Amino acid sequence: MKKNPREIQHLTASDDRIRPFDKVILPLGSLESHGPHLPFGTDALTAYLLSLEIAGRVPGTVVLPPVSYGVSEHYQDFHFTVSLRSGTETALIRDILESVYREGIRKCFIFNGHDRNIAPIEIASRSVKVHHPDFRIVSLDAWWETLTPLLPPGFFEVWQGLGHGGEGEMSMGLALFPELCKPDQAVGMVPSLPAHLDVKWLFSELTDCGATGDPTKGTREKGLIMKQVLIDTLVSGLATLDACGWDYRSPDMKNR
Numbered sequence: 728m729k730k731n732p733r734e735i736q737h738l739t740a741s742d743d744r745i746r747p748f749d750k751v752i753l754p755l756g757s758l759e760s761h762g763p764h765l766p767f768g769t770d771a772l773t774a775y776l777l778s779l780e781i782a783g784r785v786p787g788t789v790v791l792p793p794v795s796y797g798v799s800e801h802y803q804d805f806h807f808t809v810s811l812r813s814g815t816e817t818a819l820i821r822d823i824l825e826s827v828y829r830e831g832i833r834k835c836f837i838f839n840g841h842d843r844n845i846a847p848i849e850i851a852s853r854s855v856k857v858h859h860p861d862f863r864i865v866s867l868d869a870w871w872e873t874l875t876p877l878l879p880p881g882f883f884e885v886w887q888g889l890g891h892g893g894e895g896e897m898s899m900g901l902a903l904f905p906e907l908c909k910p911d912q913a914v915g916m917v918p919s920l921p922a923h924l925d926v927k928w929l930f931s932e933l934t935d936c937g938a939t940g941d942p943t944k945g946t947r948e949k950g951l952i953m954k955q956v957l958i959d960t961l962v963s964g965l966a967t968l969d970a971c972g973w974d975y976r977s978p979d980m981k982n983r
Contacts, residue, residue, distance in 0.1 A: 733782040735789040750788040750834040750965075751827055752778040755820070755848070757797030757841040760805035761892035762938030764913040765900050767807050769892070771795040774840030776903045777870075777958065781838075784962045785969070791827075794819065798843040802891075804931035813847055820851035828859050834973050836965065837866035842891075845869065863973040865964075870957060871895050877956050882949070886917050890940015891930065895953065897945025902954045905947060913942035 730737050732746060756771025766772065775793040782788040799810035811819070820837075827835055837848055845868045852864045867873060874895065875887050882888070888895030893915055900908045915938040920926050933939055968975065 731779070733779055733789055734792075736792050738789070748787045748789045749832065750785065750836065751832055752782055752788060752790045752836045752838055753820075753823060753827075754778045754790065754793040755797060755837065755839045755841060755844045756793055756795050757799045757844070758795055758807070758809040759797075759799040759802040760808060760937040761896070762912075762914060762936055762942065764909045764938070764942055765892050765897060766904070766907045768795060769896065769900055770797065770840035772840075772904055772907075773870075773896075773899055774838045777954070778838045780954075780958050781836075781961050781965070784958070785965045788965075791823070794823075797841040798847060799841070801843065801928065802930045804929065805937040813843075816844060817847040817851045820847055821854055824851060824855040824862070824864065828855070828862050833861055834863045834968075835865075837864065838870075839866060839868050840870070842869065863968075863975075865968070867961065873960070874953055874957055877960060878953070882952075884944040885941035888940070890915055890917070890938065890942070891934075892938030893940015893942055894944040894949075895940070897942035898947070898950035899953055900950070901945060901947035902950030910942075910945070913945065914938060915940045915942050917941065 754774035756768065756774050758767050760767060761769045771793045778790045782790050796809055796811050798813050798816050799808050802808045803810060824835060839845065839848055848866055848868060852866065856862055856864055871889060883894055885894055897913060901910065914936045916934040916936060918933040918939055
């Protein structure tokens, strides 16, 4: 195995002394069906591989091992789903953050790859922040939503690229782990959901194939563009935080 100095699980205590780091990225994912065309670990793989590329461009940053299980009970009608309860996921994130803080790290970026991890991230992060006001925690909760306004109009062909295993996720998978994808088996369904309301669905109410959106429109070329735009945006944001010492308070607040 080739050693990657950006993966904390590859490092030894002596490595840490030679090349110290002051920031960590925590990738979160899930293990669940993404249709016949994407691997069960799509969410965790996406979050982890993008995190490694970001860490490679942001000095003093390492990536924690990915949490490859998430809150996936709503997908359980499709094989192969391994889910944590929301309380378990919240406690897991909180314990990781508490441990990172205990180790002297005061800057953490949470990169989430799975929709239903968002609430546990919010609850855990706010709780830890209240207990440790000097802890700086930022997150990317839904990369698939962040990307759309960053891309040219009309970039996606169907449903703004959205969907579980849809056009956007298929494209990103083809850019990051093409060997694990099966584009020739791509299938999905675009659900009809009311605007402005968040329906608390079971996934089996939306699709019978384990995927939504239109993955047949996904391409590696789109994925490479998506990947570059997203990484550039996040690296820029982290660089901005580094430039101000992660003191994101307004000038008026700093002067008080």
